[in-house]
Amino acid sequence: MTLSKRIFFVAFNVFCIVYTILCTQLEVGDFSTPGPGFVPVFLGVVGTVLSSCLTIQAFRQQLEKKEGNDEDKTSLIRLGLYVLVCFAFLPMFDFLGSLISVFILVLLLSKISGLKKWWKSTVLGLATSAFFYCLFAMVLQVPLPQGLISFI
């Protein structure tokens, strides 16, 4: 049993408990006229019982010891940056438009992934952005946000 798995089961347990409490605010009804809260409460209770069993099981098993090293730290930083850039893309997408935001996204992610030369990342970003814009907006007629370009 790893520490991360134990934490996961505890988090799942907390989630199920909170969900069950929230669902009790819905109208549960009875067996002859089940209300909108009937199935959610049922699922919440079952989930809470299951997750509690898993949590207890997790705490009864011995923890495996895992030693971290510098490589792990670098990987985690890379992951953190990846997640940050992807989340930052969300507000960028509508505001800057698909062309510019996809270019920035691909540029930054390729640099974080380890692509050394800036010109390679720039070319990759431009090519990806242009290709997908042409494919989705022009060929497949999917409306993508124009963003800043709409002012031009």
Added chain:
Amino acid sequence: MSALTIQNLIACFAGVFVGTVVGVLPGIGPVGATALLLPFSFGLDTSTSLILLSGIFYGSMYGGSTTSILLNVPGESASMVTAIDGHEMAKKGRAGAALAVSAIGSFIAGTVGVVLLMIFAPPLGNFALSFGPQEYLSIAVLGMLLLSNLTGGSFLVSLGMFILGMIITTIGIDPISGINRLSFDILDLSKGIEMLPVIMGLFGMAEVFSVAVEPYKVGELIKVKFRDLYPTKKELKRSVAPILRGTAIGFPIGLIPGPAAVVSSLVSYKMEKNFSKHKEEFGHGAIEGVAGPESANNAAASGTMIPLLALGIPFAPATAVLLSGFMLQGVAPGPTFISGHADLFWLIVASMYIGNVMLLILNLPLVGVFASLTKVRPEILMPIVVAVMMIGTYSVNNSTFDLLILMIFGVIGYILKIVNISPAPIIVGFVLGNVFEKGLRQSLLVAGGDFATLFMRPIAGSMYLVCLAVLIWVIVGQVKKKYKVSISED
């Protein structure tokens, strides 16, 4: 005949080609590939887009075996069994034979699977017209128990993830009363959570994060010349029985909820090892270890289409994505699909035949090209995959909220990878959640709250008996396991 129009043939070709390309890329798999490429079907007419989606599904199944054999890197989990003996054959200079047998076995199994689909899907669809909410409820319960038992991990963990998938479906407008549930006055949440961003997040984005932490290193690519693609007579003779057995095993497994492709290829491998006269070769390049599992894998893919088309219930994550694609085109698979849209059903069946032929013709000569795609460095490939996922997800509903769901489930999917828990039960729970809720509430309404009547109908009652058998099997298995552990400790 409309499957043979130029537009539909091009769509079929594009589907299998692109599906194979994406299926070749490590980690993405048929689920991720189909989800990733689903937005490419927008803007096409209904029949063409369904053909494209089916081609992508088939193509991605095949793509994984190419890298398994040439690089020992399974493109998807169902091909990991092929890697065991396939790559060993490649190291001995028999890569071409392995690829050819894999392609031929997949073609035969896929073709037989399509024939069986043609035979069984229409009567099952007609039979399902008599299904009421009680039957759908029993299918959801049976699906839950079978799936939790078949993922290979802990039963309780899989069941827990299944429940989590069902919990997600309770967010939004209640399907029966129309009341808003758990939306916290957020308009986007009141529409519910879309399936596609969840699937893309759990399978696609999670894989991207995983590669960000630990970029995969591609080993030496074993080159195959065109003239080496022919297996010897002895290899072909040894492959016949495994291909037939794999087909016979894979198809019924495809009908059962769960990761049918993985389960069928594992079962086939074990069976071939038992039946083989060359047991010592297994793990060192036995042709049966490639022929059987690959055939089982493809036969299972055809089998999984039956519950989807005839009942409207996808029992595997990949067919859940297909369902999503069908719904986006305004087509609802189910009991009335085959009778009401017979033209579309037979079009899909015809395109599956054509897709099979295209895969056979396309993949063997181009095998070197497909395999070389894995040489594309992850720092170039992954940003492109992220861009495709982002734009693809947005294009479904033109909603940045879906992008947020994609990211959240990407993080969840990555956490599940770290703790070694499969996300597949979440998807199947997501799909069956609505079926379960509608089935339960409508059944209770009809029965006036009398639970006993849920079990009285013959079909539903039979399903519950099977559920009971599965539960007893699980409990007995757990007790036996604990007993063996306590004996070994003594």
